[in-house]
Amino acid sequence: MTYTNETSGLQTLIDNSQQGTQLHYDAKSFIIGGKRVFLNIASIHYFRMPRQEWREVLVKAKLAGMNCVDTYFAWNVHEPEEGKWDFSGDNDCGAFLDLCAELGLWVIARPGPFICAEWDFGGFPYWLKTKENMQFRTDNEAYLRYVYLYFDQIVPIIRSRQITQDGTVILVQVENEYGYLAGDVLGMSYMNGLRDALLERGIDVPLITCEGGAEGTIEGANFWSGADGHYEKLMRKQPDVPKLVTEFWTGWFEHWGAPAATQKTPVLYEKRMMEAIRAGFDGISHYMFFGGTNFGGYGGRTVGSSDIYMVTSYDYDAPLSEYGRITAKFRTAKKVSLFTQALGDFLLESEPMDNMARCEEGIQLQGREWNGQKLWFAESVKQEKGMFPITLESGRTLPVSIKPGQIVPILDRIEICPGLKLTSGGFLIGNDRIGEVRTVILAGDDGGRTHIIFESDQPIHYDNAGSIPHESSPDGRTLHMDVFHFQTSQRIWLKVGGQLVEVIMLNGYMSDRAWKLQGNEVRWAIGWEDLDLGAEGRISGVSGGSDCDPFLLGNWDRKGDDGRDTGDRILHGSGNDTKPLLSPNLSEWKRKTVPLLSLGSGGIAERPRGFAELALAFGYLIYSSDVECDRDQESTLIFSAIQDSARLFVNGREQAMIRQVGAASAVVRLTKGRNKLQLLVQHMGSLNFSPYLGEEKGIFGAIYMDGSxxxxxxxxxxxxxxxxxxxxxxxxxxxxxxxxxxxxxxxxxxxxxxxxxxxxxxxxxxxxxxxxxxxxxxxxxxxxxxxxxxxxxxxxxxxxxxxxxxxxxxNRSRELRNWSSVLLEDAVNFEEGSDSIGSGPTWNRSKFDLPAISEDINPKLKLRMTGMSKGYLLLNGRNLGRYWQIGPQEDYKVPMAWLKQTGNELILFDEEGRRPDRVKLFFDEQSNRSWQPLNET
Structure with a gap:
């Protein structure tokens, strides 16, 4: 592959055949190791989970058919304070890339510096706000100086793991979504500068961009719907490069006080993926495949109404849940990715064709063709599911089951092996050589019917005589079959010339539980609810249920003399036969109320100062000022610059909760004499997407009395x-x-x-x-x-x-002056002076032990915050994030990796001082399922 960048005065020539695996591309796809590759990409952020969870999440992505991982790199995680770099433990992004390589997953690296990601400040470290003459995401000299220092740290980690250096990093992204901020012309100088900085530091794999380009890079598109329009736009801009969906939005983020973002259902998810495949995209990055958690203060804020702050969970309604559990969307992603694997060569080589098929009104057809093979996408705009006749070339009429709004692929003389062609409606999810057998796996609905036509240049011998309705042509070279998708998988044996072919018909339940394992040889495990691959090659699974007959295909099965699977069944019961885990008991809560009226001054300033001004990344500030009144009165306070919710106290008693930010007002009741005015403010996250990045946090502008x-x-x-x-x-x-x-x-x-x-x-x-x-x-x-x-x-x-x-x-003359700002400390002495009577902001502490946990289960622990108000959580000194019981988040992730067997300490800070009587820890439903080995290593 030759990558030429002439616009910057640099010319980088890369011959990957000399080092590492060959990587090049053309208009149809990326070509890795001489083979066209459809990129099924899982967007996973290493910084949103403990390091101990990386393997489980990446393995799940691989089991869902993903062959590539897309990850951002969060600058503020690695340089939380200026000049103090951290690439250890959970922040060891190099180890994450190495694990991807170990698991055989390619990587798209997205180092930013801006990442958005609903992450605080879009990935920038908070201290950049304090630098003079700083303008973010521009050619600003002060800004770029720090960006290049960041690149000096992060790029070598990526560079040494490129595919050209025997790693698996195949693409590197320049910046992120710059087109949403500035057009191609306006932002070209900035984007080209970042491109050159990456090249100069040794990035020699292709560079990509998303939603906004740079010269010499490959631009991708970010979307959920409208695939055809996005494809056409990319074709107009760059007709000779691959077409990637750089972010295919599987779900959406959630923010405090808004409804749960579950509008993108599994059914719609399948349809949107099929639209992208139909349009001609050769790679889809599932953003997010696994979302994870905004631990600490890293949840961001986005543009819109004034207080759109991200919840602590970044579950994203993604295929893999925040806890690493598979969902209905996971099964959908797996089905479609297996479809792209089974038809990979065809999808990447084929071209759109004119409609040469016929269907009734209400069914829309679009097709692709390559080497005489065709694939039709049949979409129903009808109101009911039905069997609809589709007439293909040469008068062949095929009944196809289609649901309202569904897009069903129709294989039209697709060559599944040399000399044998398949015509059928539905999802082909497997077409593999397993031992000496060509194994074809077709997925359908529960109880659904699929019509199959096999055509060959040799007679087709059908080996299941009488079991399935079929009809052969007089010369025996065409075989028609009507097959039902039962709970018990139907297995059809054919022999064409010397080739033995097995066709496996799975219903929806069983195809959801079909797992393809790829190594030196292909193996399948069919009928398991969940599967896991251990670090030592151990494969374990959870049974698909008592009415499920699981079976294995591949070299772990015992074979008969003719190479057939002997039909061995491996049953592990219902998978729920483990003794239920007892939830840890939270009891004997100790409480410590914030002594508002006796807090130190923390220094006096004319006006309140914001978090960055005080060199604070996150946390709580308490602002205080004394107000003298000559009478009892009520006054409207005007906050000219406030960027976080605040609780207003007068003489130690709460009077208002301020939700509106930017600028806000609050009515306060004051008494004659001196009044102590205090504001408790939590840093709720900096803008992660906006032309106004870098806003100060907390309260940082003048506050006025007697406004309106x-x-x-x-x-x-x-x-x-x-x-x-x-x-x-x-x-x-x-x-x-x-x-x-x-x-x-x-x-x-x-x-x-x-x-x-x-x-x-x-x-x-x-x-x-x-x-x-x-x-x-x-x-x-x-x-x-x-x-x-x-x-x-x-x-x-x-x-x-x-x-x-x-x-x-x-009125400017009514400004309140002389403000102190005190950081609310996390460290609290619960042993001395514990206060179980006082009211107001309060810390609560409990300790708990874990129950005995069997090695054959995979537990996940949740914390339900019933009855609490707003605050943050600490577990064994680690910040689990913010909580706010206004929805939609109710439960909070407690990573098992951060727990001890005994003596775990949980601290809840609650702004209103509510008692945690109804707060509880509990294991999720899947925690009691027994995992059993499928192989012995």
Whole structure:
């Protein structure tokens, strides 16, 4: 392969035949070791799980048919403080790449520096915010200086593991999704500079980009739907390179207070994958295949309404759950990836063709062809499932079962081995030579029917006489069969010339439980609920159930003289015969209330200071200021710059929970004399995707008394019509809407919420650099546009309802000054002065032991936070992340790798001081399943 980069003045020539495995590409696919490869890519982040879980997760990806792993590298994990690098333990990304190589998985490395990933600050370390003249993701000199120092650390780890150096890294990505921030022309200089930095540091495998390109790189597309449009766009830009789905969104992230993101069902997941294959993509990266967990404070924040903060779980509704358990989506991914393996050569060599098949109305056909072989994608737009006749070339009519919205592949004279062609509807998930037998595996629905046509240039001998309805042509070279997909797998034997062929028909239940193991030889384990590959070659599984007859194919079976499987069955019972695990008992909670009124000052400043200003990456701050009042009164506080939720206390008692951020207000009741005003603020995550990366966290702007907050979503005018923007209004408005407000005693104002471009105040346009309407959130100081008395707002509005639109007004003379900022410490002495009576923010501690755990089970432990408010979790000194009982997350992962047999310490910090009486630990349902060996090593 020759990779030429002339635009930077560099010319890098790579001949991989001289070192490592050959890697090159053309318009159809990547070619590795001389073979075209359909890349089934599992997106897995090493930094979202303990190192001890890497093998289990990667093995599961391999068992699902994935042949490649895609991972980001998180700069802030490796350089949490400037100049202090960490590549040890859970952060040993080189060891992760080595494990991928050991398991035979190729790797796509995505070092950033920006990764998004719903990860705090998009992967940038917090301390970059403190540097002068810093502009992120641009040609900014200060920014690039630190980026190149990061590259000096991370690139050698990747470089030494490239396929050109006998490793398995096949592609390296330049930056990430830059096209969402700037177009190709605007961002080309920045992207080309990063490309050159990678080349100069020894990256010699092909470079890729996603959603935004750089010269000399291969651009991929990120999407969930609309595969045809994305493919056409890439074809227009780069017709002569492979077409990758660099992020195929298997699910979605979740954020506090929002519904569970489970809208992408397994059925839709299958359809969207089939759309991408049908369009012609030659690689699909399942983002995420395994999501993992945002331990510590690493959950990010994204654009949208003001407080979209990621939950601690990054399960993502992915094929492999946060706990490493297989899901219905896992089984779907496995089925489709096995389909791409069975038809890999065809999919990568074939071209779209004109429709030469016929079907009834409501069934749509698209086809691909190569060497006389055809593959049709039949999609139903009907309302019910049915058997629909499809007439192929030469008048061959095939009944095909299709569900509403489903895309079913139809094999049309696909050569499954030399001289034997198969025509059939449904999923071909196996076409392997096992010993001397060509083994074909077809998956269908439970109780479904599949019509099969075999054609050969020699007579076909059918060896199951009378068991399955069939019809042979007079010359014996064509065989028609109607086969049902029963719970007991049907196994059909054919002999064509000297070739023995076995056709195995699996129903949905059994095909979900079919596992292909690839090493020097192909083996299959069919009928197991779950499977695992041990480090020493040990293979173990969980039975598929009492009505499931599992069997094995390959060199672990005893064979008859003719090479056939002798039909041995291996039964392990229901898989639930292990004595149930007793959940660890959380009892004897000790409590320690935060002494708000006796906290130290921590230094005094004119205004509150943010987390980065105080050199803090995450955690809690308590802001304090004294307010003198000459009478009892109620006042509206205006927070001009606040980026996290906050609890407001007056004289040690909570008065408000502030959820709205950017700028916000809160009503406070003060008494005559001195009042101690305090704010408890948790760092909830920095923006991981936005043109405004690098925002300060916590409270960092002036706070004013005696302000006012006006709700602006109601009472607008469109001509004479009154419009309320918190209601659904069909269609865009024909013109800008108008509204007035009065500015009297106050002289400053902030407009915050879902603004729209084209905003005008008193006839002057308010410029908002970088803002796009779909962000649906911004805070803008409009003081310079105002006049005393009546003011007119004009704003185009294209979509309603708006979640927030608020006007905050204040007078500069009423600023509260002299603020202290104190870090809430994790270290708490529970042994002295324990307080079980006080109220307010409280630490709670319990200790627990693990029960005896049998070696033949694989337990996963959860923590359910019933009855608590908001806070964070510590396990044996490790931060498990934030919790907030406003949904959608209810349970929190407790990694088994971080536990001891006895004396585990769990600490819960709760902002409201709620008692953890209903908090419990429990093992998940699969923890009691018995794993039994399938082979002996």
């Amino acid at each position: 907050a006006i709700e602006l979503r109601r009472g607008w005018y469109c001509g004479e019509e009154v419009v309320h923007l918190d209601e659904v209004n069909p269609g865009p408005f024909a013109s800008a809407l108008t509204r007035t407000f009065e500015l009297m005693e106050n002289d400053q104002a902030i407009l915050v919420g879902a603004l729209n471009s084209g905003l005008r105040i008193n006839g002057r346009e308010v410029l908002i650099d970088g803002y796009q309407n779909w962000f649906a959130y911004h805070a803008v100081d409009i003081s310079a546009y105002l006049v005393k008395g009546s003011n007119l707002i004009e704003m185009p509005v294209s979509q309603t309802p708006l979640n927030r639109l608020e006007l905050l007004m204040f």
